Amino acid sequence: MAKFGYLQNRSVDGIPLGFEVRKQFGHRYIFRVQRGNGFVGSEVGRKYQHKMAYYVPLSINNVESQPYRQQWIAAVYKWKNDLTAEEKRAYNLLAGKGLHMSGYNLFMRRAMKGEIDMFVDRGDPATWDFTITDFTTDGTWRTLDISAIIPAIAKAVLMELDIETVNREKHIRLRKYGNSNAINHQDIETFNGGIHQSGSMIVAVDNNRIIEYNIDSATWTELDVTIRGWWT
DSSP, X not given: OOBTTOGGGGEETTEEOOSSOXXXXXXXXXXXXXXXXXXXXXXXXOEEEEEEEOOOOGGGXXXXXXXXXXXXXXXXXXXXXXXXXXXXXXXXXXXXXXXOSOHHHHHHHHHHTTOSOOEEEOOOOSSOSBOGGGOOOSSSEEEEEOTTTSOTTOSEEEEEEEEEESSSSOEEEEXXXXXXXXXXXXXXXXXXXXXXXXXXXXXXXXXXOEEEEXXXXXXXXXXXXXXXXXXX
């Protein structure tokens, strides 16, 4: 561990990069400045300049973060393509009033808190999120946890269903978790047996990210569901 200012830990190929060197350099090194706060070998109050080989954290593509990466991508797109020059100017003016940030950063902060009305496209999933073995088909209302797929800031979710059964006039119903009446729900019906059908449903959610489903008792040969996106 080198104390702050140690030349080797703030240089590349013998060339000094500055006095306080941070971030990565050409995917070769990562630089960091850290204040001594009791970690092994450090002195409290003294700065330390670190230099290490470049690496990609194992957690960069963790499943838990994926919904928020999609949220970020959608927010960047909305700022670049949907907001008018006047709306961007309004954000810049607001951000300049004591917030010490740009209008873009203010917009992104609000978007990541779910304060911006927008649709977030899920992207291109490689597999279905749920298949027939994930459901109980007995004609009663049951819960489905989708918290691993959408962020806590989502207000509604767009779902794609691909279904087939040997029976006709069988139903799949979806509704917001906690609803008790049979009026406000989404419904897809099999018109004939042995025919593949698909459809989309929109279901309201809150921060628990649980929805309810009711699937008629039948011989289901296909029941695949994926999340296409969500609204904030």
